[in-house]
Amino acid sequence: MHGSPHIVSDVMTHTVASLDRDASFKEIVRLMQDWKVSALPVIEGEGRVVxxxxxxxxxxxxxxxDKDPDRHTQLRRLADLAKAGAVTAAELMTSPALTVRPDATLAQAARTMAQARVKRLPVVDELGMLAGIVSRSDLLKVFLRDDEEIAEEVRREVVSYLFPAPSPMIRVEVHDGAVTLVGRVRDTSLIPVAAHLVRAVEGVVDVDFAPEGPSVSGDSSEARPSLP
Known part of the structure; x- marks a missing residue:
């Protein structure tokens, strides 16, 4: 199998606005406004993300x-108070930055974002040099894949792999990213395996199996298998 998953370099933005350590507060705000982004990487030297x-x-x-925090707030929010008095990127930045490699899968990038509760990740090469940036919206681009493109990948990467000839034909139907496998299988234990592999195809929203006709064993009362 050689299709999905796609990797970060497939969807990341290659042209990235960045800051140096000495960038002023006002410069940072202006750059965020100009580029319509909510975060900016801070770099030094030839482009190493710091x-x-x-x-x-x-x-x-x-x-x-416009207010002086009380003693309780001072103790509880020391980091925020320090940033309230910061005037440069070096004083404001979170360091080290949470980053991702270009060859990371989209699932790995999504998991990192979710766990850290961040909206975007700088993409760095093996030397820590800035290569791009990937955002939540970039990761969601896979759900814009054409239904027929998804169906073809499911046929090639899942159906032909699990149900090769002379197995009964399994039809693949896709509507708005939801995949339905239609047909009969000799070994129903393969159905949850197929569901798992189909869900791994980029752009798939859901997967279902629709038995068609009597089972190979002749049991016409075959129940509709439930997918995990």
Whole structure:
């Protein structure tokens, strides 16, 4: 099997706005506005990523702009108070930056974003040099794949692999990313395996199996298998 999953380099944005350590607060805000992004990588030297500044890093300056925090707030939010007084990217950034490699799968990138609760990840090469950036919206692009493109990959990568000739024909139907496998199988234990492999195909929203006609063994009362 050689199709999905796609990797980060397939969907990432290659042209990336970035900051140096000395970038001022106002420069950071302006760059975010100009590029319509919520976070920017901070680089040094030839492009090595050393941190990232997000909108969340900037907000404490507005939150604490016109009030003095009480003692409890000071103890509880030391990091935010430090950022409220920060004026450069070096003072504001989260370091080291959470990054991802270009050859990481989209599932790995999505898992990292979800666990860290971030909206985008700098993409770095083996030397830590900035290669691009990947966002949540980039990862969702796979769900825009054409239904027939998905169906062809399922036929090639799943059906022909699990149900080769002379097995009974399995039809693949796809509607808005939802895949239905239609037909009969001799070994029903392969159905959950097929479901797992189909779900791994990029762009698949759901998968179902629709038995068609009596089973190979002649049991016409074959129940519709449930997919995990």
């Amino acid at each position: 941190g990232i500044v997000s909108e969340a890093d900037l907000l404490p300056k507005e939150e604490f702009r």
